[in-house]
Amino acid sequence: MALHVLRECREAAVVIQGKGCEMKLSRWTTLSGAVLAMTLSVARDYLHEGIRCNCISPARVHTPFVDGFLKKNYPGKEEEMFGKLSKSQPIGRMAKPEEIAHLVLYLCSDEASFITGCDYPIDGGFIKLNN
Numbered sequence: 001m002a003l004h005v006l007r008e009c010r011e012a013a014v015v016i017q018g019k020g021c022e023m024k025l026s027r028w029t030t031l032s033g034a035v036l037a038m039t040l041s042v043a044r045d046y047l048h049e050g051i052r053c054n055c056i057s058p059a060r061v062h063t064p065f066v067d068g069f070l071k072k073n074y075p076g077k078e079e080e081m082f083g084k085l086s087k088s089q090p091i092g093r094m095a096k097p098e099e100i101a102h103l104v105l106y107l108c109s110d111e112a113s114f115i116t117g118c119d120y121p122i123d124g125g126f127i128k129l130n131n
Contacts, residue, residue, distance in 0.1 A: 057123065099104075
């Protein structure tokens with residue numbers, strides 16, 4: 001982290017992305033726990049220097065990577081698989097990259113100056129509603 005740059009700002013925000021990857025459950029759990037622990041550590045350790053730290057945890061985001069993955073792994077069935085992935089989200093679709101960006105922009109803004117040490121699932125209800 002470019003800590004010296006953040007310190008010079010006197011007020012700064014760090015947003016860490018967690019959880020947004022596909023891997024074996026044990027690795028995913030370890031990585032997620034580490035990202036959340038790091039978020040809390042940075043938030044606690046640098047709060048007195050005016051540095052805030054939060055974490056976002058996006059679910060599936062429709063990017064060119066998703067399209068390429070489907071084309072490579074499900075040739076001829078891309079549309080069907082895209083539909084299945086979208087329907088696995090309670091909201092019925094994948095997130096758009098700009099939706100993730102808006103949350104990051106907010107967390108870095110002055111309007112979020114009282115927010116630190118938090119994880120924000122931006123997941124279309126996946127964690128809370130998918131049971």
